Amino acid sequence: MEKSKWIEMYRTMRLIRLIEQRINDEYKFDEIKTPIHLSIGQEAVAAGVCIHLRKDDYVFGTHRSHAQYIAKGGDIKKMIAELYLRKTGCAYGRGGSMHLVDPDVGILGSSAIVGGNIPLGTGTALASKILKNDRVTVVFFGDGAADEGTFHESLNFASLKKLPVVYVCENNFYAINSHQLSRQVGDNIYKWAQNYGMPGYRIDGNDVLEVSDYAEKAISRCRNGEGPTLIECLTYRWKGHIGTVDDVGDGYRPKEEYDYWVSRCPIKRFSEYLINMGVLNSELIESIDREIYSLIEEAFNFAQNSPKPSPSELLDYVYADHTG
Amino acid sequence: MEKSKWIEMYRTMRLIRLIEQRINDEYKFDEIKTPIHLSIGQEAVAAGVCIHLRKDDYVFGTHRSHAQYIAKGGDIKKMIAELYLRKTGCAYGRGGSMHLVDPDVGILGSSAIVGGNIPLGTGTALASKILKNDRVTVVFFGDGAADEGTFHESLNFASLKKLPVVYVCENNFYAINSHQLSRQVGDNIYKWAQNYGMPGYRIDGNDVLEVSDYAEKAISRCRNGEGPTLIECLTYRWKGHIGTVDDVGDGYRPKEEYDYWVSRCPIKRFSEYLINMGVLNSELIESIDREIYSLIEEAFNFAQNSPKPSPSELLDYVYADHTG
Amino acid sequence: MPWTTIQVEKLDNFFIMGDSTGNRVLTYREALHEAFDQSLARDPRVFIMGEGVDDAAGIFGTTKGLKEKYGADRVFDTPISENSLTGIAAGAAMAGLRPILIHARMDFMLLSFDQLVNHASKWCYMFGGKVTVPMVVRTISARGWGSGAQHSQCIQGMLMNVPGLKIVAPATPYDAKGLMVSAIIDSSPVLFVEHRWLHKTTGHVPEELYSIPIGKGVIRREGREITIVAVSYMLVEALKAAEKLQDAGISAEVVDLRSLKPMDENIIVESVAKTGRLLIADTGCKTGSAASEIAAVAAEKAFHLLKKPIRRVCCPDTPTPTSDVLEKAYYPTAEDIFKEAVNLVIE
Amino acid sequence: MPWTTIQVEKLDNFFIMGDSTGNRVLTYREALHEAFDQSLARDPRVFIMGEGVDDAAGIFGTTKGLKEKYGADRVFDTPISENSLTGIAAGAAMAGLRPILIHARMDFMLLSFDQLVNHASKWCYMFGGKVTVPMVVRTISARGWGSGAQHSQCIQGMLMNVPGLKIVAPATPYDAKGLMVSAIIDSSPVLFVEHRWLHKTTGHVPEELYSIPIGKGVIRREGREITIVAVSYMLVEALKAAEKLQDAGISAEVVDLRSLKPMDENIIVESVAKTGRLLIADTGCKTGSAASEIAAVAAEKAFHLLKKPIRRVCCPDTPTPTSDVLEKAYYPTAEDIFKEAVNLVIE
């Protein structure tokens, strides 16, 4: 991988982190009137995967999909405007944080139903196969989604038809407050791949280079018509499941666990590595952050000053308005 | 296993075979006005498993569940009457062949929705655990059911809660006309068990002794609170998927495949073995058959001479008529 | 765009029982087969998936030979995984294809409500029309011969509560072909509700490709004293009943909605304006049925035109019994329609 | 049988807004918690399962502390596998237990229609009462604050089409407790439909265990000129509207059905006999809603008592928008009921 890509991944992670921190900060003003699920701490997964995707490749996210939207190149202004439920939002304010969309870059909409996006992404991959193009689909989902039958049904179908899809499980160990081990027998999500006749890996989801390596292989397998891959990325969310509250200690997640994962911050680790490699230095860090801050500022300004949808739009788009 | 049990299993298989052959013969008279799915060729599975079950253990069957009903000790007269949709049938004529029931011997009803009975049997096993009794549940299902999400969701749940349930997959390679390999990646149903942290075996479903051995182990694991087991029994149905037609050759199942499996008839194999072991001889064979034929005769007489339900019963039993 | 060349049939040309122009006679089954065949030929984006669609039986003959003709990439068998199949079809539709997903029994569709209701039907609205889901879910309900509680349901009533889903339920071969074509070219998810007892119905069907507007009903028989709105197969029973009513000196008008959602409310109101009486015959269980919705619409919009209470002739609110005797008591027939109609008209 | 000792509250003792005898005030949430607590204490067959039921949040507080009190065998968290969970609960019920399965959002229940509709609801009928399924499916629908299309559905209308399933939708704390108890002691599957906006509603709730008959409605407010039948949370809006109507000189009667299936048809007919006008307020999308069914029943059974068309006040037939502005336009309120009622009464 060229060094420019390293910087690009670093920038993507910073962009996710800083946008989400800003969202976190703004949330208390109650202008973002919709549930949010932050990916702070999990940035390496989206960044490491999407670096290898083309604009016309597809991704499908979940309720927690800011990171993927950003990493895939979704329009930031439209994303923030969507969180503010403005007419200028990517879904015109009718989706909100859990339902981001940007078809121009292959983001066909995220689903807030656990496991719900896995069949959809399998379906776009089926389309690639039928259309004989080489567009790849990546489906991002949580450890919770592996509880659902759709996970299995979809992996089976994809492998059977050798579809160009990469299943990326962001295993942050929790579904709301429920630990993986109280929902699943063992911690073996990646192993399902084996029975489905596809490669399956468990990797360090906080190591963007590792994520990138495995994603690259999986994506090129797809492009070569060799079928799907399952990648389980171990990672951790820093914030509570929903909103901006914390959920550490006292009947919730153990403080030590939390501290351990914060110490393994994917951005800190990668920036240290890049500095060691002489690719990054404090000037570059600052200039990247400056650029990001101004982008964020612009996006929030845009969003906050955008008009809300009008009640007269309520009945629009129930059906597609054309035949084809 | 004592030799008396061998004879019991032999008799059960003969009973299934001869009842189904009689059903097959009677079907053309169009008095059995409901779809039937025959298990001829697959008798060893039900016989080998149910020999180890107590009366108060539970079984759940599918659309193809005559064999399990018989092997578990379901009332034969009520079964045939049910096929004839008589008021004396086990479900008073409102179930038919696909919906057999006999709560007295733990048959709580079979489902004609593929994969539909797997959660139900997992649920009775959950009840055993909560009630702290040692009743075991066996769920019988086909290879087709392993396509459904309920298969995975249920196995996960059962293993997580260490439930006393044995999942018996009767893999006859086909779901209607669709071969397993056109629906599943590889032929690895039993392997799923591994990831679910339970024992999983693929065995010769036409060898009743092998079935019995594995079932015995699995059932005693359940009784000892050691949790579920998955047993995949390779077997083959001789008749077409539904009704009494054949589906061999000409766009359907290959003749050679069919011939091979008929040559491995579970009853022939076991009777040869029993004769070799000196446990069975032609006299005993004849006397068992005689007893069975008279039982069948009686059942069909009973059924054919039973009254049909009356239209006035139509609205009964929509709801349970009591609180408790 | 291949579809722009399709001849859109005018409703005015439409006569009773699939009696279109021309005199080429097809069964409902053949009409559907032709719709698939011509649609696959016409538009490379169309494909058919479902359990058993490529086997020798070919979904009651309706998909027979299509795999051989169009290849296994476009007509293929699937695992038995209804929920994911629905999502997979929806995803393919989002990527620009036009999938036809087949459930050989309506009952199996109940496994797929998550993908059908939470996803496919809502997607266009949720994303402001930026992503559309032009898919057809074709589903067949059956009746009789001991199908039993899990192989005979008619749940179209339930599905009317789903925003974003169009529902058609053609009763004639002509409509079957035309509405299947409409369903395929529509860019919204369309549920195509079919009744197995209609498969052998015959009627006039033009050879060329045509479509019938979704949401437009048709008068199958003119009458003055009572309006019978019939859903799907109940049209056949309604027409028989109307014949009998005529013998009894009662003039019944029979309305075939053809589409359940959007619904042709005008045709109901206009007919009731003439007759003053409304009977609705549906194939599903009464409570929460399509008939309930039709009755509600009439009670809102045609109230002052009605002289008598509305009547619903439906299956009772029980699962389907398997027994032939109970089935006979369970399913409403022309006789039931006739009796209720007589009550309404004579008092 | 522990249940025979339950004091079955007579409807006659019931007053407006959960105003039962006694003056102990609880919230709807607390009333439910108490129903669970007392039912778990009373009957060892009762258990609670569902995603997050044992966590610190405890389903909006309604199950908080119950695991600690009754053990992890009787109050437990589950994998996110709604369809199988429903079948597992049904199986446990078949084996004699009395499971309460909780879906924190009604939307998630759509994943479980196979087990709920094809299995749990049909089992008793299919097997002639030999095997019963005494389970409660408790499901909560929400509204507002950007819940969006997949976290806010009210699909009780859809479920009315399911034979074998009872549906209750209590609106007051008193009814919440009493109907939860009834749902638990009922030997049929009962869907307990709850609206999150009711959680903070308060009312008088007796401490002892009591049950309220399923299928019995109640008049919440007497009136002469128009009947407003309200479903679930819409009762609150209806009562507000009735107040406003009174100020405008219009006397509205408010009927709370409490149960949707079986439905108290008499209370509707009797009220319409008094008022001659019927408005139905439901929390779901209009087409195929509970309101549609109520309208159909009235159009059949109370037609000659009606002076005016029936009106349904429901959500429009669109998925739920996330935008606060669109939400406001989407959800019907007391204002909408008021306006429609005025139209009906004044002309």
Ligand SMILES: Cc1ncc(C[n+]2csc(CCOP(=O)(O)OP(=O)(O)O)c2C)c(N)n1
């Ligand atoms: C079908 C369904 N069931 C339950 C929920 C409620 N729910 C929302 S998020 C969530 C946890 C998801 O956990 P995971 O998949 O690991 O994703 P994470 O939140 O950890 O990113 C649950 C159970 C839902 N949205 N959909």
Ligand SMILES: Cc1ncc(C[n+]2csc(CCOP(=O)(O)OP(=O)(O)O)c2C)c(N)n1
């Ligand atoms: C959910 C569902 N989908 C489809 C069907 C139609 N169907 C009936 S039997 C069957 C094949 C089942 O195959 P398998 O599970 O292997 O059992 P077998 O018939 O071979 O015993 C299918 C697809 C069904 N009954 N239920």
Ligand SMILES: [Mg+2]
């Ligand atoms: Mg997680």
Ligand SMILES: [Mg+2]
């Ligand atoms: Mg099979």
